[in-house]
Amino acid sequence: MGLSFADIQAMSREATALYPPMRPPIMTEPTEKEKRIAQLQIGFARRLRKSEYYVVESTKSTELPRYSDKYRSSPAFQPTLKRSDLHAPFFPTEIFEAYFNPRKKAKARKQVDQKRKLNLDEMLDDNEANESAQEGSDAGGSQGDPDYDTEEEYDNDYADNYFDNGEGENFDDLGDGGGGDDGGGGKNPAHFYRTYKFMSSQGGDYD
Amino acid sequence: MADLHTTNLCAEIISTHFGPLASKVASILLSRGRLTLPQLARFTSLKPRLVRNILLVLIQQNIVWHANSETDGSGEEVLEFNVEECLMRLHFGAFVYQAEELFGVAGGEIIQLVLDHGKLTSPRILQSLNAAATSFLPSEDKTPVVYSQALYKLVSLRYLKPSTVSSHISPRDKRIQYEAEEKAKISGFPTSKQLREAKETVDARFKMEEAETEKIGLKRKAKSQLPSTKKRKATSTKEDDGTVVDETVYFRVNFDKFNIHTRNALIEKAVQERYNPGAALVVRAILKITEETQHSVADIRSDPLSVSNIILHLNSEEDEATLTSGLIQSKSKSAGSCVKEYLGILSSADNPTPTGRAGAFLEFSSKGKGGGSGKVQVLFDVVARRLKRQVLEGVARERHGLEGVRVIRLLMDTGKLDEKQISKNVMMPLKDVRPLLSALSASSLVSIIEVPKSADRNPTRMFYLWQVDIPKAFSHILNVLYKTLYNISARRQAEREDPTLVAVLNKRERSDVSVDVEGLLSQHEKEVLKAWEEKEQKLSILEGRVEESVFIVRELGRAVGSLED
Numbered sequence: 159m160g161l162s163f164a165d166i167q168a169m170s171r172e173a174t175a176l177y178p179p180m181r182p183p184i185m186t187e188p189t190e191k192e193k194r195i196a197q198l199q200i201g202f203a204r205r206l207r208k209s210e211y212y213v214v215e216s217t218k219s220t221e222l223p224r225y226s227d228k229y230r231s232s233p234a235f236q237p238t239l240k241r242s243d244l245h246a247p248f249f250p251t252e253i254f255e256a257y258f259n260p261r262k263k264a265k266a267r268k269q270v271d272q273k274r275k276l277n278l279d280e281m282l283d284d285n286e287a288n289e290s291a292q293e294g295s296d297a298g299g300s301q302g303d304p305d306y307d308t309e310e311e312y313d314n315d316y317a318d319n320y321f322d323n324g325e326g327e328n329f330d331d332l333g334d335g336g337g338g339d340d341g342g343g344g345k346n347p348a349h350f351y352r353t354y355k356f357m358s359s360q361g362g363d364y365d
Numbered sequence: 366m367a368d369l370h371t372t373n374l375c376a377e378i379i380s381t382h383f384g385p386l387a388s389k390v391a392s393i394l395l396s397r398g399r400l401t402l403p404q405l406a407r408f409t410s411l412k413p414r415l416v417r418n419i420l421l422v423l424i425q426q427n428i429v430w431h432a433n434s435e436t437d438g439s440g441e442e443v444l445e446f447n448v449e450e451c452l453m454r455l456h457f458g459a460f461v462y463q464a465e466e467l468f469g470v471a472g473g474e475i476i477q478l479v480l481d482h483g484k485l486t487s488p489r490i491l492q493s494l495n496a497a498a499t500s501f502l503p504s505e506d507k508t509p510v511v512y513s514q515a516l517y518k519l520v521s522l523r524y525l526k527p528s529t530v531s532s533h534i535s536p537r538d539k540r541i542q543y544e545a546e547e548k549a550k551i552s553g554f555p556t557s558k559q560l561r562e563a564k565e566t567v568d569a570r571f572k573m574e575e576a577e578t579e580k581i582g583l584k585r586k587a588k589s590q591l592p593s594t595k596k597r598k599a600t601s602t603k604e605d606d607g608t609v610v611d612e613t614v615y616f617r618v619n620f621d622k623f624n625i626h627t628r629n630a631l632i633e634k635a636v637q638e639r640y641n642p643g644a645a646l647v648v649r650a651i652l653k654i655t656e657e658t659q660h661s662v663a664d665i666r667s668d669p670l671s672v673s674n675i676i677l678h679l680n681s682e683e684d685e686a687t688l689t690s691g692l693i694q695s696k697s698k699s700a701g702s703c704v705k706e707y708l709g710i711l712s713s714a715d716n717p718t719p720t721g722r723a724g725a726f727l728e729f730s731s732k733g734k735g736g737g738s739g740k741v742q743v744l745f746d747v748v749a750r751r752l753k754r755q756v757l758e759g760v761a762r763e764r765h766g767l768e769g770v771r772v773i774r775l776l777m778d779t780g781k782l783d784e785k786q787i788s789k790n791v792m793m794p795l796k797d798v799r800p801l802l803s804a805l806s807a808s809s810l811v812s813i814i815e816v817p818k819s820a821d822r823n824p825t826r827m828f829y830l831w832q833v834d835i836p837k838a839f840s841h842i843l844n845v846l847y848k849t850l851y852n853i854s855a856r857r858q859a860e861r862e863d864p865t866l867v868a869v870l871n872k873r874e875r876s877d878v879s880v881d882v883e884g885l886l887s888q889h890e891k892e893v894l895k896a897w898e899e900k901e902q903k904l905s906i907l908e909g910r911v912e913e914s915v916f917i918v919r920e921l922g923r924a925v926g927s928l929e930d
Contacts, residue, residue, distance in 0.1 A: 165796065188906045191462065196905035198477075199458030203381050205481055211422045212384045215415060229875040239421055245615060247530045249424055250431040250442040253402060257417040 210237040366398040367448050370847040375451045377854040379428070382454060386411065387419045394429070394446040399535070401434075401441045420444060426483035427528070427617060430535035445535040453620050455850070455912055458905075460623045464524070467626075471515040476524070476618060484528045484617040487516055487610045513610075520610050522657065526619040527581045531574060543567045581614055621661045624920055628662055631917065632748050636726055640710065643691025647707045648726060650678045651743055663923045666728070669740035672708065676701045708741060723747060749921035753839065756917055760842055761810055768793060768801055773810060773833060781814060781830040802831060809841035839918055846915045850908060857904045860897070869893045 188196070206212055216233035241258045367375065372395040380388035393408045394400060402420070406413045423429040430445045457480050465473030474494060479485050494512050519525045531539070547563035548555060555563075629652040637645035654674060655667045679688065679700060688703040709715070713725035726748055729739045754777065761769045771791050776782060782790070788798040805811045816828040860866070869890045872878055878885045886894070 162796070185903065185907065188903075192906045192909055193902065195458040195462050195909055196902050197458070198461045199455070199905050199909075200901060202457050202477075202480070206382045207384075209481065211426065212382075213386050213415065213419050213422060214384065215386060226875070229877050230871070231874055231876070239418060239425075244421065244425060248528070248533050248615075249421060250433075250444075252442055253417050253420055253431075257414065257421060260414070 208237075210239050210243075212236065367395050367446075368844065370844045370851065371448060371452075372396055374847045374851045374854075375446070375448060377851050377858075378451055378454050379423075380858075381854065383419075383422060383426075386415065387422065390416060390419045391423070391428075391446065391451075394444065395448070399443050399445045399537075401443050405444065424533065427533075430533060430538075432535045432538035434538065443535075443538070445537065452915075455908065456620070456623075456627075459627065459909070460618060460620070463623055463626050464519075468515050468518055469511075471511045472519060475512065475516055475519060479525065479616060479618055484615040486612060486615055487520075488612050490516060490616075517610055520616065521608070522622075523579070523619055523660070524622050525616040527578055528615045528617045529578050529581070532578070536571075539571075540567060543570055581611065624662045624916070625656070625659050627916060628745070628921065629656070631752060631913075631921075632726070632743070632745075635748065635752060636711070640707075641691045643688045643703070644707050644711055646679065646684060646687050647675065647704055648711065648743070650675050651727070651741065654678060655743070662920045665744075665746045667743040667745065669742050671740050672705065675708075675741070676704050679704060712741075723751070749917075752917050752921060756842065756914055757810070757833075757838060760845075761805070764808060765801065765804055768797070769805060769810075772798070772801060772805065776811060776831060776833045781832040783828060783830055787831065806831075810838050812837060839922065843915065843918050846911060846918065849911050850915070853904055853908050853911070857901065860900055860904075865893055866897050870897075 214233040214236050244254075246254055372392060375395055376388045376392040379391040389409050389411065390405065393405060397408065400408070402413070402416065405420075406416045409416060420429060424431060427450050428447055430447055432443055432445070433440055434443045460480065461473050461477045464476040468475075471494075475490060478490055478493060491509065491512055495509050498508075498512075516525075544563060544567055547566055548560070551559050551563065629649075632652065633645050633649050636648045651670055652667070655670055658668045679685075685700045688700050688707070692703055692706055708727065708729075711726045712728055713721040714729070715721075716724075725744060727741050727743050729741055758770050758773060761773045768791070771793075772787060775787065775790050779790075784798060784802060785795065787802070788795045791798065793801075802811065806813065810833065811831050812834045814830045814832060815822075816830060817823075818826045818828065861870075869886070872886065872890065873882065873894065
């Protein structure tokens, strides 16, 4: 298949021309119908350029302002998309609202984000999901109150699985009771004081 | 998602119509597929507000679908690009021309307005057109009644179709959602039969939704609005059935219906090339009479039409002259018998073999009593297949010369052949056939099938059969055509960026010059402008011609569907 060795040997060793002679194809004369259709198609592009569907970005120009600028079209002259022209049900609500009400809906959007983050909690185990969902709904309910109880949530997050208050620990076999407790307290250096205080009420004195 | 050439072409179309910023958004959506807004903003590195603006424009123009992705639980809004709609934008000029031919200047203006805006309600259409009309001198053609009549005709004949909320939701997402609903109904472990039934239910649901949307658009007139008897005589007879255009519905252009006219023109041209103007006249009459019942390009054949109906249609003087001059007859015959002769020729009645049937344009349906009063149907799929084959042979002729066409024709007629048999049938020596076959295979027009003789696939002991793989060949041809269209568009852009031309165009756009072009531009500038406009027109015409081939390969390919041999 393809070229055999004899064929290759028989081929000429000269380089082929860089631009071999070519006869360019000739375009036949257009009919009236084709000309009219071409004009209509060009017309579409021209009308769209001036319409509100052509989106331009106004950039800051460092050139000096000129007299003829008032005659030239700039991004400021381009018409923009208006809410009354569009039928809202056809568009995705978030994008539509966010474009036409940029400031007012910022809080409402945050609320939706919060709820969405809380949805991730549902993917945890059932028990934890139930608890955190409950707290989540509580937190969501007290949305208007910005300073929701940090103390309470903090305790709920960390109390069960992070901080080991050492109630069940047996210090009898430890030479230095502070070692284990320091280890327990050293887990979370930011709250060292709290744990330290907690520890000192229980364990013996240590250095 | 789309392949490279389609992506480039769509991005270029969007850039011509909506600007380079919109083109950036479009190319990211095309190359990366379905995206959410934050992802899109990140990939395009544009400001989110700008991206939202562009997306609203593209959704309004029906180029982007959106959906709420429920399946991954986040409920975010995702956006997907509608490639077909974007490629249809190249046909807009032809649609307006067709509307002008069928419904007059008023119809053409309505279609132009709806295409400009994507979709519009009827009050809005009439308002803009009447405002534009009254700014000129009033002429007989531009009264409000003419526009509303034209609008009614366009809606009732389905040239404008209603646009609903569900047509903006991406069909892939809809399909996933419906399938999930169907599968949820299956209890226990689903068997393959149940899954197939679920798919069929989903397909049926899609068709039902489409049928429902067609019914919107025209509503019955309220009794209080029925005009008094005096006015009824003045208004057109079409409003007698008591329907009127619904004013709350948004209408968009139904591309399928306009494509039907393009297809009919192609069929007529094919008949004229194959036979003569008389035959073309007969076929044109048939297609015109059955136009109203043709709904889509994917129809396989037209509705049956009786022969007497055709004869009735062709009873003008010049029709008779064309008909009789096209046939050689022993004695002068009437137009009616000429028509019957032509119908016999067009349906290949004298050649009932498969080859003859593949070359037929019509068919006599067996319901009638016979040739005299029988019914005739145009075979769209047969004609489509033949037109596509002509395109394939044309491409082969351009690239590989006449020998290439001989090989392609042989392989298409006889299926799969070994290279020795090919060289015998094509009457060329084997050493010429071999490089030709590898060149054809490099351009995806033919492909190889390996049939092993022994259990181990030893290359020296295998049959290599060559065949023309039709779907592969046509998808390659389509890609090449898209690349050509992209090149034409890129050439237009490059020509536009010529510095002298840029200066002249900017000067013409000035608000004082645009009002008084003749007076304020110098002679040299006017010449530059004229040269540019000629180039622009030539390139547009060229685009239109390439689009014709794209139409044959893509749209007519739907009529043929899976009937490929």
